[in-house]
Amino acid sequence: MNILELVQHKSDNTCAEQLRQLARRINDDHVIQHGLVVDGKSLSLALREHEKLFMEVCRNCSAVLCCRMAPLQKAKVVRLLKTSPEKPITLAIGDGANDVSMIQEAHVGIGNGPFSELFT
Structure with a gap:
């Protein structure tokens, strides 16, 4: 790559x-x-x-x-890609509470860390 x-x-x-x-x-x-x-x-x-x-x-x-x-910037990038004409499947991986908005915006969100229960 x-x-x-x-x-x-x-x-x-x-x-x-x-x-x-x-x-x-x-x-x-x-x-x-x-x-x-x-x-x-x-x-x-x-x-x-x-x-x-x-x-x-x-x-x-x-x-x-x-x-x-910033957390909202991460979510915005996921949203921009997710809503593009190609409609790709998005994956977001985060390890803290500041990643929640990004993880929730993605088609597939993976959280790990003390706040992972917030990702469900």
């Missing part, structure tokens, strides 16, 4: 340029599977004015790993 990263962006321009590079890389690579790692700050920038491009990159990835995000 080819791991792509959208992390540590502080401006809209750098985030947009990175998204364009990732989209080109997905099209140019002959790797069958791609995975995307995205952090909260970069996600905020990407969704502000580049939601379509972000979604294009996500749709071409087998996995999207969200880190250092």
Whole structure:
């Protein structure tokens, strides 16, 4: 799997340029599977004015790993993917109470930790 990263962006321009590079890389690579790692700050920038491009990159990835995000950001990413035209089956895995909204939004939610009883 080819791991792509959208992390540590502080401006809209750098985030947009990175998204364009990732989209080109997905099209140019002959790797069958791609995975995307995205952090909260970069996600905020990407969704502000580049939601379509972000979604294009996500749709071409087998996995999207969200880190250092607010709980509602995690749920929003799951919702965006779940409601995209391709209607993929979504899986969310979390280990704490801050993951409840994401886990509940996904088709399949897996919780582990002291608050796992909240996931049912």
